[in-house]
Amino acid sequence: MTPAIGIDQKDLTEVAHTLAKVLADEFLLYTKTRNAHWNVEGPDFHTKHLFFESQYEILDETMDNVAERIRALGHYAPATLKQFLQLTHLTESSRELNDSTGFIKELLADHESIIVFLRSNINRFANELHDAGTSDFITGLMETHEKMAWMLRAHLK
Template sequence: MKPNIGINEADRKAVSDQLSKLLADEFVLYTKTRNAHWNIEGPDFHSMHIFFEEQYGQLDELMDSVAERIRKIGHYAPATLAQFLQLTHLTEKSDSKNDSQGFLKELLEDHESIIEFIRGNINPFATEYNDAGTSDFITGLMETHEGMAWMLRSHFR
């Protein structure tokens, strides 16, 4: 049964398409954060290992909430690696040498890219697609990414 939530099918599809890109970005960032957790080396190994674990834990929750939002508005969430790599704005490639500074810089850039993508969708979701709920939802996601980016950025000061 199709949702009867006051948003027409074309608008729900447009929102779902953008949320699918966001989900792909979240998944790629999650994977890159897991990589940092697993492969970090150096004198700050222990503290960074724990830090990256906290970050990927937050990202796991974000991914689930984005997928569930897609389902709430009546569409299926992408769920394969091929789909994620096709939809993501991020690059899977890592230039890091398994040191904290390299991982931190790369992850920070990805968070900031996601923040910009989300920010660019807040108003269109509400005004063009009549979906204030998803607009509000992604505003919260943006704030979470801003907090995570702050934690990453703070390592450089």
């Protein structure tokens, strides 16, 4: 059943399609953060292992929230690795070293890329696609990523 929430179906479809890209980015970043958690090595192993765990836990909740927002708009969330890889604008990593600094730099770049993408859609969702709710929702996501990026950045000082 199509939601009757005061947003044109064409606009809902466009919002859901953009959120599918956000979900794919979140999933890829979650996977890369899990990789860092599992594979980090070095004298700071224990602290970074725990730090990466705290980050992927936030991303796990974030993914669920994005998928549920897509469903609330009457669309299905992508849920296969193939779909995620087709939709994401992030890249998978291939690392030679499993040092914390390398992981942190890579994850930071991905968070910043997501922040830019989210920021570019805040006004678009509200003004062009008439969905103030999703605009507000992605503003919150952006703030979450800004805080996570700050935490990563702080490790590089």
